[in-house]
Amino acid sequence: MDRAELSGFLRDRRARLTPADVGLEPGGRRQTPGLRREEVALLAGISVDYYVRLEQGRGPHPSEQVLRALARALRLSEDEREYLLRLARAQGSPEPVRTVPENVLRLLERLDVPAMVLDARYEMVAWNRMLVALIGDPAEMPPRRRNRLRWLFDPDNPGANGELARQCVADLRASGRYPGDPGVLALVDELLAGRPAFAAMWAEREIEVRRTLTKRTVHPVAGELELDCEILAVPGGEHRVLLYTARPGSQRALRLLSTVDSY
CATH class of the missing domain: 1.10.260.40 (lambda repressor-like DNA-binding domains)
Incomplete structure (x- = not known):
């Protein structure tokens, strides 16, 4: 306890x-x-x-x-x-299962919308071609950017103090099914020590599991995009699948992503 x-x-x-x-x-x-x-x-x-x-x-x-x-x-x-x-x-608390299930990887391949898999530490551990078209290839990103929390609270990120960052901190507390996981504890300690914005939000003890959010972005090929992100927990493990679907007015722009290899 x-x-x-x-x-x-x-x-x-x-x-x-x-x-x-x-x-x-x-x-x-x-x-x-x-x-x-x-x-x-x-x-x-x-x-x-x-x-x-x-x-x-x-x-x-x-x-x-x-x-x-x-x-x-x-x-x-x-x-x-x-x-x-x-x-x-x-x-x-049980130990987290690190390996992404094969059925989840097959699901990513078949989806015609951008999708990724996050682990309990907010690490991007799997993604599909449509996500590469949307944000670029995560495999080519610096490791720190593949961790969505580190990226959100990067001083060079203009959204470091925004509502999305606040929601993710509340979600990290609420959905932390592995409070003894050394990786999660190390990430929290790192951000508490080096990111005052994170420390202030963590001290507020907000609790809310994120099940959906909205992403607005301008893509160099598809143009303006307003996407709904549905967050689905994978049963029996620590992983969650994030699916991006187009809001009204962005369907055509999202379809254009299927013609984009990456950027």
Whole structure:
């Protein structure tokens, strides 16, 4: 169990709520924002002492029933609730499977839209011809650019402080099914130490699994493109497939990509 992160997460989410958010009376002056510990314990149906120990990073391992009660008390989203449950199970997390399944590689070959596969560390580990036509050949990119998080927070990248970067940080926390993975931990430590924008976003503890996003770009051959990116988890592994499909008005431009070898 990741006691330190569990403790910080509970404190953070408690501070975001007001008594009015959960149907309680304000109850006089408050020295700090958010709910009191006593109020969270009341809403979750547990003792105040038990909850205090959880926030202090000590005490017994909470049961799933207790964690779900806390999720309801703190008005957590579905992604936040799953993250809370995963924190308590962190010690027993499985090791990630690094090899991209053969059926996923065959799928990439057959797709007529740009697609790539990312691992838990946001490394591009597989892609198809249409993606090469869209962004260039990842095999010829510097290794650091093939890691989408490193690239997003590169000082030379104008989007380093943008909404996409914020979404990816929230997704990294939320979808981190392998919290003990040395590669993921090393990447987070590297970005915390060297990228202030990443460190600021990481400290906000936003939790949201990215399932779709929108990409806008200008291609040297196809012209302006507005693409929807669907993010699909590969069952039984750490990988996710990203599929780019054209939004209304970009279908013809996307079809032009099929005539482009690379750029």
